[in-house]
Amino acid sequence: MSRFEDARRTAAEERAREAVRCLPQPPASPHFRLALKERFVAGEVPAAPDLREVRPVRRRLLGLPRPVGIAVLPLAAAAVLILVLGLLNRGPAWRIADSTAHGTLLVDGEPVALDSPGAAERVLRPGRRIAAGETGAVTLVCPERLVLRIPPGGEITLPRPPGRWFGRTVRCALTRGSVGISSGPEFTGARLLVATEDADVEVLGTTLAVILIPEGTCICVLDGVVRAAPKHGAGTAVPAGRRCTVFHDDRPPTLEEIDEAERETLLRIDSF
């Protein structure tokens, strides 16, 4: 310690230091001193304690020290609960309707044979582009929830099946041609959002077709109510039996009666 530091000591600190320095050497018990010396010299020294025996067993929780385990346990339980709910919430997987199980399907542009539906269904993953082959329309079914009928020339991105309790809003995009949509009894409370280049179509439980036409997007509704909106405009409710056309340009959407051909197509979709 430098002289400088000494000069900075307060009077109380100096007193304290002096008090410690003046503490006397505590004399040990002569009996204790002698006994210990005898043992030390004779080597009568017990073996080092096995700390695994003397230390209390530290109880562990979740493989962690108990306090950490207690803090982590609610998180772990929540994670398990979320995982279980997530698994239970998942809707059924997409499958191919038997009646259309022939020909080929295009998945992300790659042909997949429909004669072995199991093999084809393995590639039906949400987000993939699905298009019907030249041989005919293909109908995809999410049991009790949605039916998607893709005629030749049509291509959509496959939506995720709506969940049982949450994740009830699902999205897909119509990139080519047209798609027929029908909802099932388990679709109640769910939403399907179909996006085209010009329009956003919100499906709330109905049977409808979304068709890309040269002028824009046409939405034909058989049953229920659909809301269709241009990309940058207000939405229009399309009731059952009506057709709404959303244009590329600034023309406002139109609303007309659907014709018989469209009605027949929609009824076939509704029958799934």
Next chain:
Amino acid sequence: MERTAMQEADRPVSDSEHRDESLPLPPEARPFPSIERTIVEAVRRRESEALGQFFEHYFDRVFGLAFRLLGSRTAAEDATQEIFFKVHRAAHRIDPERDPAPWLITITLNTCRSYWRSATHRMSRRAVTIDSSPEPGPEIADPQRNPEEEFAAQQRERIVQEAILDLPETLREVVLLRDYQGLDHREIATVLQIGHDAVRKRYSRALAELGRLLQERIP
């Protein structure tokens, strides 16, 4: 060139200043005495005579430090016994090239720290009253002091020891090693395995706190 206060504080401290030549230690200061190398070599071989010499050489310092750290004769005896048992078990590993004192001090500190952490010690500290602790030394009358002076000295020792025990353990260690055992900051840094600056800071805090406690308790 005249230095500012800041420059003076930052100036590297020389070896002589480490030993605080400006403030010579009083006779009561008790540095651990060095021991002959031949004795240490014989201790490594656990020769009885060397063990006895080693014991006599260090017992008072070990017991004294343990007593001041723990504040209890019973605890100090337990700790001292454990310390010498550890020394005996590890005797074959003593390095005769080095002074065993820092090693012995380290064992003493570690043993006392284990005692501090023990349930026994925590219970005994809670049960302490101002009248019962710390235990005074045996009643050995100093013929040069009259009974009143002797009593006053014992009371003062008790108050100082109590104040030391009220310090946080990290500060208690430093102030006892520095002012009771007479180690310099470098030796304390080696024993405690902390930096020199950390030793200085802890020592300053220890003195400040001890000064405050004693000011309250000693009129």
